[in-house]
Amino acid sequence: MSKKALIIIDMQRVSFTPQTPRFDSQKVVQRINLLSNHFRDQGNPIIFVQHDGTKEGECIPGTEEWELLPELEVASTALLVSKTANDAFYRSELQPLLARLGINELIVTGCATDFCVEATVQSALVKDYRVAVVRDGHTTANRPSIKAKSVIDHYNWVWENMTPTNGLIRVLTTEQILHN
Secondary structure, eight states: OOOEEEEEEOOBGGGSSTTSOOTTHHHHHHHHHHHHHHHHHHTOOEEEEEEOOGGGTSSOTTSGGGSBOTTSOOOTTOEEEEESSSSTTTTSSHHHHHHHHTOOEEEEEEEOIIIIIHHHHHHHHHTTOEEEEEEEEEEOOOBTTBOHHHHHHHHHHHHHTOOOSSSEEEEEOHHHHHTO
């Protein structure tokens, strides 16, 4: 039997400034809120992963830049996990928390597609989780040689074409998840 958790990665103020615009960010936040409400209604956990950039001297816990975006609907039942690397599992409390909750399926959203979302998806797969990446629920910025939309499309294609471990990987739209 599958027990799901919604994982929301790095949707923090530091990543959404005029200097760091993200592709389709308002709609991504709206979709994450829809998914959060759905997961809450179903009694499934919602886990916000926040980057702790203390070692980089930025995004320090307790500062404004570290805070979650104010547009996100964060219920009192939401769980918070701090991370210090791109991979949300790396030396964090994520895997012990998932084990305590009996979670074996992760629905992954967040920022940045090509860094923290990608690293976390790869890590989840080698840990044999069932993974569904929300096709329209992750975002990134333009990169020096490629536009953000192309980065997002590329990673959606990569994830759709990966050979999973003992887990499973799928790329689904918000609507597919809401009606699944």
